[in-house]
Amino acid sequence: MSKEVFHSLLKRYLEGRCTEEEKKIVEQWYNVLDREGLPAYQESELEAMDDRLWATLSQKLDDTTETRRVSFFRRRNIQLGMAASLIAGLLLMGYLVSIDHATPDAIAREAGATLQMRQNMTLLPVSVQLEDGTRVTLAPGAVLQYPDRFAANKREVFLTGEAFFEVSKDKQRPFLVLSEDLITQVVGTSFIVKAQGAGHPSEVAVVTGKVMVSRNTEGAILRGLLTEEHQVYLTPNQRAVLDLETEELAVSLVAEPVPLSAEDAPAESIVFEFEEAPLKIVLRNLERAYGITIQPEDVNLYNCTFTGDLAGEDLETRLEFICSSVGAGHTIEGTTIRITGKGCPGKQ
Template sequence: MSREAFHQLLQRYLDGNCTSEEKKIVEQWYGLLDKNDLPEVPEESFNEIEQRLWDKVKPESEFVERRAEKKVVRSMWIRISVAAAVVLVTLVAGLLTRYQNEEPEFLAENALSNLGEKINHTDHRIAVLLEDGSRVVLKPKASISYPRHFSARKREVILKGEAFFDVSKNPGRPFLVFNDDVIIRVVGTSFTVKPGRGFRKTEVLVSSGKVIVTEKPTRKSFARLFNLEDKVELTPNQKATFDPSDGHLEVGLVDDPVPLISPENGSRQSVSFIFNESPISSVLDELEKVYGVKIVTRNDAMKHCTFTGDLSGQDLYSKLEFICQSIKASYEIKGVTIYIEGKGCN
């Protein structure tokens, strides 16, 4: 078995294109990964794991090929699978343990007397104030579990249902929110978590600051091991959506973007949106600055257009509709970018 054939086998498995026999061999390796006495190893890239795995498999492969070049193909695969499994288990067991079993540390570290829980049994929103000054607003039927005293390294909570978080800033102690599908990591910010149920999608919507969202690790697939860093970083007026049907996170704009919070006074920016024969580029620049979104014109001729009007009191998308109508253009949203398209002006 050549190195190229070995690489192609792993790649076919990850792509879902291997035969049933090849799949069985690879999954025999994976089936050994649940042993509890395996040592942890440092995180390594897939290429390094594959190289070290091949260094172990190659001599065994050559031995088998010399003994059975023409007839004992099945025996070769058995020997290779056993040799490869030993190295593969050693290299990746630590990674699986670290990422697939990621749960709040306070569940294991704290006595029951230090655990707190709040469930909203009412028909209206209720606020929960945590030890660090962070504020959580629970919707009806939502609940939050937390340690009454956070650790010195990080702050962790478990959320069931929908809630709004206003997290106190502390760069040295990141704040983590765990729900059924995702893990949200922040330092100091405000955001909303909308849970998915069944085939509904989980959403994380950011109001201020910066949020990192990762899919909650599971033990569903060997292929998931090589996609550990699947994460998205969100800024205000952006949202992450986790789709349980394909296990992916998508980033987009929230349904109703609002002006950013001013760092000077901590309140929403209040800007006059009155324009008089203003270049369209200046109008769009103002929207970008106020809402923290990226707006791109697809036709250079649009720089000759001007806009006159009062857009005060309208939401972002209404403003864009008004502008586009005035210059005979249209807009579309792709990801976190707004594109303006039109013939432009003379």
């Protein structure tokens, strides 16, 4: 969240363009800041007030120290315009909280449209096309809730179960998949979301493009806007799984990585037929083909060479061929594949 966004919301309130619901939110956030206390302002400081308020509201989220109760409306020399600007700041915080723990009802309100629901009651995948051209393939038992028309500034849907999303590109309106536990935000890409509900780990796996995943909990969006905590960014062949015990998002490679699509792949062609090629080149080609990181445990592995045709094989088979030829092995640590072994002697 930038200061420009903050000022924009402040102006919106002063122009009287907030709803009754937002006014109630203002009162809730006034109570929060009222308990924490605010510095006294002089009339001459009016022009700098909104900058100070910005700093106060930004800092308060992580401030856990005991504070004294002060009523800022009772302070001497507080002008009506200053109080109005302060409430505008509260509105900003309240507005973000109102969309924080996202629900289907919140999606409908944000879009100002009727919410549709599609449930796959069959034993086969079912395809749903949304009004923006996005295609969603629902796995058996999955339920998708979506507005019949999206909001002007974003596109939101709510998912229960598993689905594959092929999102239509629209840089002006980010696409958000909300579930009970996670929020997945993209602009235009394809990915899989598994949101099976309580007792089951939620998961997001990226096929093309890049997505941002965060927890769908009270305060998660707001903290993410301010500090980027509780967010992970995923690229092709990466997935994020919500740990049910720690409630943290663990990022790793997908079970079966596939070569990058034309959209994400490097412009130059990648070959998989090698003749006495240095292992560094072989591994580099794999990295570029799959968009992943491959690192040797011992740099002496780069002294090894590889001869063979790996075309048409999956990543696991390719790694097995390469490692067996140089007496090495491989392990996966997060999103990195490590080649283990002593390597080969260098040239004399």
